[in-house]
Amino acid sequence: MAKLFLPHRSTRGLSRRSLLKGSVATLGTAALLDAIGLAFPGGVPSAHADTPETTKATLGYIALTDASPLIIAKEKGLFAKYGVPDVEVVKQASWGATRDNLVLGGSANGIDGAHILSPMPYLISAGKVTQNNVPTPMYILARLNLDAQGISVSNEYKDLKVGTDAAALKAAFAAKKAAGKEVKVAMTFPGGTHDLWLRYWLASAGVDPDKDVSTIVVPPPQMVANMKVGNMDAFCVGEPWNAQLVNQGIGFTACTTGEIWQHHPEKALGMRADFVDANPKATQAILMAVMEAQQWCDRMENRQELAEIVSKRQWFNVPVADIAGRLKGDIDYGNGRNVKGSDQYMKFWQDFASYPFKSHDAWFVTEDIRWGRFEPTVDVKALVDKVNREDLWRAAARTLGVPAAEVPTSSSRGKETFFDGKVFDPDNPTAYLASLDIKRVA
Structure with missing residues (x-):
């Protein structure tokens, strides 16, 4: 029988089997039912009255x-x-x-x-x-x-001390483009969370993610390998890939996404x-x-x-x-x-x-x-x-x-407040959009 994980600490560690076995000999019927109710507030799992339509x-x-x-x-x-x-x-x-x-x-x-x-x-x-x-x-x-997602940057930019504030990258990226080289930043899906964290981080530093860099799509498990061979300058992805990048000495984490928007x-x-x-x-x-x-x-x-x-x-x-x-x-x-x-x-x-x-x-x-x-x-x-x-x-x-x-x-x-002081009021999305300098909407 699988171990049961109970939401209430007072009954954690009791299995259904041990509860029934240990209680039947010492408790009356009413008391036993009370004990079961305490251990399984949602009901005994195997005795659901509502049988799923499919397993x-x-x-x-x-x-x-x-x-x-x-x-x-x-x-x-x-x-x-x-x-x-x-x-x-x-x-x-x-x-x-x-x-x-x-x-x-x-x-x-x-x-x-x-x-x-x-x-x-x-x-x-x-x-x-x-x-x-x-x-x-x-x-x-x-x-x-x-x-617990992360924005990671190639060791090429390690001396710039890039963190939650990515302002130092604006000039560095512009210089690289002026030298005829493409600046590529990677996320995992257009319009997905990693795309949005990366765009917010860059735009807050005055870097337009559509004009100043090439924003590309790379599956999460392929991020580290691509940065290792020089295919990108920065990326946003979930763990464990930011940690793996650091552990392999290929790049560094500029910031965690919780530092951009806490919780x-x-x-x-x-x-x-x-x-x-x-x-x-x-x-x-x-x-x-x-x-x-x-x-x-x-x-x-x-x-x-x-x-x-x-x-x-x-x-x-x-x-x-x-x-x-x-x-x-x-x-x-x-x-x-x-x-x-x-x-x-x-x-x-x-x-x-x-x-x-x-x-x-x-x-x-x-x-x-x-x-x-x-x-x-x-x-x-x-x-x-x-x-x-x-x-x-x-x-x-x-x-x-x-x-x-x-x-x-x-x-x-x-209301939610971001690291750069911007505030999102879910009752007034239009005001939030109006407060943003870099965007594709008027």
Whole structure:
């Protein structure tokens, strides 16, 4: 039987089997039922009244640390615990491949859902990144993590002391272009989170990501190899690839993305709308398994084991040392800055990390308007309301018995302030756009 990870500390460590075995001889029927209720506030998993419509689903993932909740849900038997034992977690070669497989769908040998860049379900649902611009409706069910991506720069620029402030790169990039050389910066998918972090960072320093440099697409696992052979000057990607770059002495981390926007949203659990609509009980089972996995991943005492699990050949196939340090907040930036126990570690559950705030999705859509991915006339609120299913997250949280203190009271986290002082008010995206100097929208 898989180990159970209980949300309440008072009952953590009890298995269903040991609870029943140890209590039956000493408790009366009523007392035994009370004990079971304390240990399993959402009900005994194998006795769900709502049997999932299907036990199967195929979920994609990219070899990035923020895919950990899906991997742990599989490795620790949590999908089976909630009645969907045949859920598969399948590696994808790139975010482009993830998109293509989502368009195909699980019934056509594609995938039903994925660990995904938070803006992608919006871009796919609107047909902005699909073949012939044909929409494939999707839902966001949960956020998978906050923070812990990185912007890394080639050692060619190490003497410039580039950090969150990238101003020193403006002149360096201009000089390189004047010498007839191309300046290339890489992200993982057009309009995705890494694209937006990189663009925000460059634009804040007066570097236009469309005019002053060539912004290219490179799959996350190929970032380090490409910088090693000189194919790029900087990149933005999730871990463990920034850490691996430093560990191999190829480049340095200018900043973590949490230093650009503290406690920012990152990846999501996204699924095809038709799967969710046809299989609401199976969807809730998948969501609960992932949420419980997030609780496990979030505990600092589990971080080393987490790194050892995801490092395996069948998952990431990278050294544990490239994963474990930054998971714990120990960051060697590779430029002489080495911070132990920082707050720039990945959050999987704390600070409402799992809850998909609509206000955050409004920022993603607004930034994609900024860079021309969406038309300026798009109704941000209507689009977010269509794709973001925070109601399903809340239903799963109730069934899991998540304490009220761990459930947000609003679908908005309110105004967000960035490192350069810019403020995003989700109730007034237009004012935010107007405050930005470099953009593709008037």
